[in-house]
Amino acid sequence: MGLQTKPLEASMKVGSGTVVKRAKKNGSFSFQAKVRKNGVNVSQTFASLKEAKEFITLTDSKILKGESVSALKAKKITLGEIFQDFIEGEPSMPLIKKQRLAKITEEIGNVPLANFKTKGFQDYINFKLAQEIPDQKTKKKEYKGFDGNRTTNAKGEVVKKTYKSSTIRKFYYDIRTALKWHSKINDYHFDSKPFDDVDPPPSWENPRTRRLEDGELDRLIQACEQLYVNVEASKCLIQFLTFSAFRIGETMLIRWKDIKLNEKKPEESYIFIPKAHQKIARKKGAEDRYASMRPELFHLIKNQMMKWKKSDDDLIFPFWAGPHYFYTRFRIICKNAKSVNLTLHDLRHEACSWFFENSTLSDIEISKITGHIELDTLKRYANLRPHKVGAKLWASLERK
Template identity: 45%
Template sequence: MATKEKSISSSVRGGTITARTGSKGVTKYQARFERDGKQVSETFRSEEEAAIFLADNAKKAENNEPIVSSSIKKLTFEKIFTDYIENNELFKELNEKGKVKRYGSLGVAKAIRDEIGSVPLSKFNSSNLEKYINAKRNSYIKVPKRNKKSHKNFNAEKIKINGVDYYNKKLTEGTVRKYYYEIKKGLMWHAKKHNYAFDNSPFFVVPAPTAWESPKERRLEPGEFERLIDGCDGLYRNKEQTKLLIKFLVLSCFRVGETLKIKWKDFYDGAKGREKDPSSSFILIPKANQKGSHKKGIKDRKAAIRPELYKLITEELIHYKKSDEDLMFPFWPSGPSYFYTRFKAICVRMKIDKLTVHDLRHEAISTLYELYGGRMTDIQISSITGHVELDTLKRYANLRPSSIGQVLWS
């Protein structure tokens, strides 16, 4: 016998209830709500439940709250993040090349899928988000399979938990922050792709972890720069090139990742330009090469350079140039990771403790404030360093240029 349908009137604008009686005489009530392009439907056993469903969604629509269908709510994080990982344009090239960094966006997205994949979207709320973030704060760093053996340059203490090797070190607040924002990005991406409302409320209730537990204070101590340069002589290859990169980082204030992407065509030599003035020189750092390039406020930046850096480029680094399309530093084709390893080896050899590649940027920015901060605004300094949030620069100094190049060269 065919299913019988009967429409039931509803006082809710945009709401309809349809009673469906099947061949076994069981009646179910489908409630459908549609208003302002938003549509959601669900089937109930009673007319009263269907009416409550319509009233709840009408209230959400009036309060501009998210309206999500029951079929979407049933989706698990595994399905949502598998879709996000496999079909997100930002990940396609990385997936094809098999390049997954443990704490890069793709690596974090895969970890989220594996760790909370069974959780349905209906169970994602501020309480569960907070529990997950706190659990990550208390997580130890797992020892990668390839790192089972100790290394002379990295002998962190290891512990076993349930038979698994971990470093005796918990995830940093900055790393936990990546998990927080990757959850948000993945859910936003999925909602946009499948045309349903993204519920942002858990992220309003649970604050994002801070970028760092405390400001980075490590500066180069007297004689350490010279020891770093001397330590390059112990390398097997690229000795002089490594010296140049260390000098470049200490003078430029750039991140090492964006530095290794600089091409010779990105360097504008003011002495050879229409100004005939080296103080108008700059290096172009395209938006795509900057950290957080997807974030609002990130733009191509033309970073003015100090006279010492100009001299380094035009008198020393220039000897390695072959064409404008060449990278300034083509010596590490695998990217920053290889240079990080070489830098660590130099520090171990020269007995320099607790110094990282990123500390060279910190040293450069601190020196910039010390030498020119009194004549430069934070905005002008950020045009060199690439900071989007000016509050971050306050940890260096609260000092205050007209023409940036002229100030650097005066």
């Protein structure tokens, strides 16, 4: 028989609450008292069972009298405890948000809520905006073709990247959402002053303007020859993104049944992108897209990709488990093609630019293809086709 060990945790019912007894590494115990009643959800940890029971009894009494049971405790609780309660109280929270809250907890989790003030919050946001992205803890060596958290500056030096303002903006709202949630659940006043005084970092501070250089697409295609696997698929995906203006995430979810090719009238061909597959699915105004194809995309699918089709329900790009895998592959392709500071999203930017430069489609018509909800985002492309605007103007004058 194996050795039997004492349970590390045991719970007991006390009135309307519960006491959880936990064993510590030093052999002692802690007693966490939890009360959930009439919309009140509070907990506190004590060194003795007696104190835990007294807390539950006192809390019960305050609830019956309609008194607030959390105001005093809220001053002592740390931000880390609040974040943990928030995670446990929202089981459907996305993993990426849990990871951000874990990172925030490492950095400011020991700060008591009573000490969370404007100056400290502003200092934290400023620190994060200037912080270099650290190496992964599990990183042991550099890998060929993978620059990870490094970039090349204007002097040609390889330096560590800093966090984007859009990333720190998520940190900002994660903290705000967690504190607001905790105050609501525990019935105390939410202090919005730090958030009123500190502006959230911009979501799009410096829009990228990177375009493909002359011959760069050909270099990327040629660089795929140096890959060990999925050579032709990689070539097609790069071209697909460059011609379609689609996001990589929604592209990876396209199935053959979503592609409608009309060989007799190719101009009527389109690709169906359901709302649920789009990054902006939860935003107001999001809708299913029936994206028309430019000629290059039509011929790419018809002449090079159709040979992969086996079933209408198959993905058109089943060669990678998801976008993340091709992100890393694309870095290697760019390195082999000697393409500096190029990202997968830049291919979408290139495709959007093409529509403005080579078509007379309106902004709304282009947005139906690209999936932009906010037309203000497309205004950045307006200066790409002044000759098109002039042609429309002269054409309208000649008709008079």
